[in-house]
Amino acid sequence: MAITALPFRMAGDRRDRPIYRMTYEVKIEKPPIWNDICFAFGIIPQKVLFTYGGTIYNPDNVKIPDDIIEHEKVHMEQQNHNVNDAALWWGKFLRDPAFRVDQESKAYAVQYRFVCKFVTDRNQRFNFRMELARLLSGPLYGNSISQKDAEKLIYKLSGVK
Ligand SMILES: [Zn+2]
Numbered sequence: 001m002a003i004t005a006l007p008f009r010m011a012g013d014r015r016d017r018p019i020y021r022m023t024y025e026v027k028i029e030k031p032p033i034w035n036d037i038c039f040a041f042g043i044i045p046q047k048v049l050f051t052y053g054g055t056i057y058n059p060d061n062v063k064i065p066d067d068i069i070e071h072e073k074v075h076m077e078q079q080n081h082n083v084n085d086a087a088l089w090w091g092k093f094l095r096d097p098a099f100r101v102d103q104e105s106k107a108y109a110v111q112y113r114f115v116c117k118f119v120t121d122r123n124q125r126f127n128f129r130m131e132l133a134r135l136l137s138g139p140l141y142g143n144s145i146s147q148k149d150a151e152k153l154i155y156k157l158s159g160v161k
Pocket of ligand 1: 071075104
């Protein structure tokens with residue numbers, strides 16, 4: 001689950017398209033657990049994507065940046081690419097803030113590492129990391145971690161020096 005409307009986009013993030021070995025499909029509709037998500041989080045902002053099994057649900061039909069594909073692919077792996085595990089994953093995700101932070105920090109770390117392949121400037125990397133940390137610590141995931149801790153976690157998990 002990620003919002004595509006990042007105010008800060010890295011230059012060059014459309015370059016060097018990765019080879020997508022993992023198959024997935026994108027559906028322009030709300031995810032199966034939409035009502036549960038609304039119940040748990042209240043109003044869902046526009047331009048949010050939801051992975052359910054091997055499918056990315058893109059209800060607002062937004063253009064999905066490559067780094068966010070990488071983010072959602074982590075959730076596909078976490079859900080073992082199938083709808084039964086996706087149902088269990090979402091149930092836990094909506095109930096358990098620690099699980100949310102655990103799963104999302106891994107997805108954001110992969111997203112960050114992907115962008116760092118194209119962006120070597122330390123300040124740009126830091127700004128992007130802070131932007132991801134702002135999202136991870138924000139209302140989209142129930143304000144479950146501080147921004148500073150989120151930034152440290154993304155940095156550590158990314159393995160990027
Ligand atoms: Zn996510």
